[in-house]
Amino acid sequence: MKYKVAIVDDHALIVNALAELIQKMDNYEVMFEAENGTTLIQRIKKNSIPDIVLLDINMPEMNGYETALWLKKNHPEIKVLALSLYDKEESIIGMLRNGAKGYLLKGCKPSELKMALDNIINKGFYYTEFVTDKLISKLIQTDKVVNPMKDLGLNPREVEFVKYACTELSYQQIADMMSCAYRTLESYQEQVFSKMKVKTRVGIVVEAIRLGIVVL
Secondary structure, eight states: OOEEEEEEOSOHHHHHHHHHHHHTSTTEEEEEEESSHHHHHHHHHTTOOOSEEEEESSOSSSOHHHHHHHHHHHOTTSEEEEEESOOOHHHHHHHHHTTOSEEEETTOOHHHHHHHHHHHHHTSOOOOSSSOHHHHHHHTSOOOOOOHHHHSOOOHHHHHHHHHHTSSOOHHHHHHHTTOOHHHHHHHHHHHHHHHTOSSHHHHHHHHHHHTSSOO
16 A cells, blocks of 8 residues: 655755655655645645645745644644754744644655654654654643643743743744743743643643643
8 A cells, every 4th residue: 555645845846856755665655746735725625635745834825834724624634744944943833733743854864754754654643853752642632621720830921921832933022922031931931841841842832732721
């Protein structure tokens, strides 16, 4: 059995290189290529439904965030593997929130691409140094709504920080929104890390989604 892969990227050279690599893999074949989310949706609506979508983030007309969210709402059976030049937490958070099951850098080796595809199929997710298997497995568990102040011991300002951390705002922008100094924000972060038992901002997001502190 060969799993069908759709490649969505507006850079023709990257698409051609990825397609060539995937076509050489025993268990995968390229179903089609699309230059943006709009074209992808048109193909899917014509009943061309892939198993995996390799999805770029920055594209004209309909970017990766919008496309991933559409797929999550309309075709949750399609597994999205984000593909980007950027390893910023904000980019990873945005794609995870919108349903991506993994995040891959465009500079990766062919062997890592194969590993990512295999993990997406066999485990349901792919993780990197930024997105661990533990965090992703938590994300795909059933959400459990909690009272963050009662159950986790977060104070109102820490809850506010958690909600802002689950957006694509930078830390400086969050400090501005909360009208506090950057050092104060760092203090909130350390307290949240401790109380939520996580070590990164991505961890905060995954736990907040899983526990129902933020609703997508």
